Amino acid sequence: MGLEKELSAAQATLDVALTKVSKLEETRKWKEDTVSRKHLRLVNGSNDYEGRLEVKSGDQWRSVCENSWSKNSAQLICSMLGYPGPNVAAVGARVFGNGAGYTLSPPSYCSRSAGVICGDLDSYPVRLVNGSYPHEGRLEIRIAGQWGTVCHNGWDSADAKVACNMLGFEGQVLNGATATGGAMFGRGTGPEWMNGVDCVGDENHLLSCPASYPAGHSSQCSHNYDAGVICGDWHHYPLRLVGGTNEREGRVEVKINGLWTSIYDTYWDTREAEVVCRALGYNW
Numbered sequence: 134m135g136l137e138k139e140l141s142a143a144q145a146t147l148d149v150a151l152t153k154v155s156k157l158e159e160t161r162k163w164k165e166d167t168v169s170r171k172h173l174r175l176v177n178g179s180n181d182y183e184g185r186l187e188v189k190s191g192d193q194w195r196s197v198c199e200n201s202w203s204k205n206s207a208q209l210i211c212s213m214l215g216y217p218g219p220n221v222a223a224v225g226a227r228v229f230g231n232g233a234g235y236t237l238s239p240p241s242y243c244s245r246s247a248g249v250i251c252g253d254l255d256s257y258p259v260r261l262v263n264g265s266y267p268h269e270g271r272l273e274i275r276i277a278g279q280w281g282t283v284c285h286n287g288w289d290s291a292d293a294k295v296a297c298n299m300l301g302f303e304g305q306v307l308n309g310a311t312a313t314g315g316a317m318f319g320r321g322t323g324p325e326w327m328n329g330v331d332c333v334g335d336e337n338h339l340l341s342c343p344a345s346y347p348a349g350h351s352s353q354c355s356h357n358y359d360a361g362v363i364c365g366d367w368h369h370y371p372l373r374l375v376g377g378t379n380e381r382e383g384r385v386e387v388k389i390n391g392l393w394t395s396i397y398d399t400y401w402d403t404r405e406a407e408v409v410c411r412a413l414g415y416n417w
């Protein structure tokens with residue numbers, strides 16, 4: 134069978150698989166009838182539960198295109214590989230090295246192949262670095278055995294809340310968690326693992342949230358844009374208003390780590406403004 138035909142057939146099989154992800158009843162039958170686990174494997178991970186996904190097409194192993202790859206797809210693949218459970222993350226395969234070779238989709242439609250993390254997400258811890266207090270700092274996450282940073286694009290209070298909960302600050306968050314950007318807590322080193330993190334806020338792990346991996350492949354990311362968090366009530370930090378026409382208005386700045394800085398939060402709204410006005414002694 135020619136390569137094109139082979140790839141086309143394999144892609145068709147995969148398309149069927151991805152379409153059926155949300156149909157659990159059909160999925161069970163499909164698993165039994167169509168594809169067995171010997172046609173799937175994870176490669177280049179630091180353990181058996183993670184890696185770049187490859188599918189056997191004929192006698193060739195091919196990577197899978199990241200297009201339309203989702204947590205549900207990852208859940209299905211993990212289940213097929215014998216790792217049931219809710220803690221599954223779909224990640225960019227570059228986390229697990231290059232060398233993907235041909236993918237199952239035409240190269241023009243596929244710039245990144247898919248990777249997956251099955252099993253225990255607790256094996257992917259986060260930590261805070263370079264803060265003045267234990268509840269603040271540059272956020273770092275360990276993926277594929279290596280500590281790296283998060284790019285601040287799209288980094289907001291919902292994402293920060295998930296990070297703070299992971300760090301054990303759950304219940305101590307009085308006014309939500311605050312997201313910081315622009316390497317407020319210094320520039321990190323190592324990989325920039327995540328970009329465009331898109332948590333709802335109640336996830337139990339950052340890897341459960343949609344995101345791009347690794348961020349280092351985005352031209353908009355570098356360690357100058359490393360994200361951080363302040364867990365808990367940041368309103369005991371000194372506040373001031375800057376650039377307004379009178380003392381009662383202006384851009385809010387907060388003194389963190391000895392520096393006056395603007396609050397970086399794409400979800401700043403009236404509620405936060407009320408809190409600041411009260412903190413500055415104005416009735417609202």
Ligand SMILES: [Ca+2]
Pocket residue numbers: 287288289291292329330331332
């Ligand atoms: Ca976000």
